[in-house]
Amino acid sequence: QVQLVQSGSELKMPGASVKVSCRASGYDFTTYAMNWLRQAPGQGLECLGYINTNTGRPTFAQGFTGRFVFSMDTSVSTAYLQISSLKAEDTAIYYCATRDLRKPWGQGTLVTVSS
Amino acid sequence: DIQMTQSPSTLSASVGDRVSITCRASQNISAWLAWYQQKPGKAPKLLIYRASFLESGVPSRFSGSGSGTEFTLTISSLQPDDLATYYCQQYNSYWTFGQGTKVEIK
Numbered sequence: 001q002v003q004l005v006q007s008g009s010e011l012k013m014p015g016a017s018v019k020v021s022c023r024a025s026g027y028d029f030t031t032y033a034m035n036w037l038r039q040a041p042g043q044g045l046e047c048l049g050y051i052n053t054n055t056g057r058p059t060f061a062q063g064f065t066g067r068f069v070f071s072m073d074t075s076v077s078t079a080y081l082q083i084s085s086l087k088a089e090d091t092a093i094y095y096c097a098t099r100d101l102r103k104p105w106g107q108g109t110l111v112t113v114s115s
Numbered sequence: 116d117i118q119m120t121q122s123p124s125t126l127s128a129s130v131g132d133r134v135s136i137t138c139r140a141s142q143n144i145s146a147w148l149a150w151y152q153q154k155p156g157k158a159p160k161l162l163i164y165r166a167s168f169l170e171s172g173v174p175s176r177f178s179g180s181g182s183g184t185e186f187t188l189t190i191s192s193l194q195p196d197d198l199a200t201y202y203c204q205q206y207n208s209y210w211t212f213g214q215g216t217k218v219e220i221k
Contacts, residue, residue, distance in 0.1 A: 046212070047211065095158055101149050
């Protein structure tokens with residue numbers, strides 16, 4: 001069955017970087033773009049953008065350029081989100097989800113930024 | 116960016132009630148609208164796609180309607196398991212979400 005499995009929770013200091021992984025199984029990874037989303041504590045859902053898993057080209061939503069990097073490794077069917085210069089307001093659960101809405105999302109990765 | 120405005124933000128109803136949640140898009144999105152249910156500590160779960168198509172395995176008490184800029188999610192007979200937050204999402208251009216509706220059981 002289709003699964004997106006994300007890496008575990010992270011606790012980071014302000015100014016550090018973090019890399020979250022999302023490993024896909026049960027379908028051809030290159031068929032559907034991969035979206036990255038986040039949900040701050042008690043808040044709603046925001047889409048950061050997506051990576052075209054066929055070409056590797058990233059597209060970022062407004063407000064998510066500069067510190068955010070999308071990458072992938074098709075040999076292991078895995079997409080990555082890297083955030084640099086972390087701030088307290090980056091504290092959130094980060095989700096991956098394919099462009100095919102009917103496939104389940106990843107389970108989420110909690111990133112906590114705190115000194 | 117397409118903005119999604121969802122109402123109400125909180126809804127309190129009794130078991131068996133018919134409840135509706137409304138979502139308005141800032142521009143025409145045709146039928147490129149989905150509804151999700153999110154329970155605490157869990158990833159969102161797809162209920163409805165393309166405005167009115169019920170996802171496989173979702174109880175038939177859930178239904179969606181609308182097109183263009185106005186959409187509605189209806190739960191025909193509220194059940195205790197429906198306690199959750201519901202989000203609309205447009206996927207006409209990138210993805211944007213409504214602010215969410217928290218459904219409480221009286």
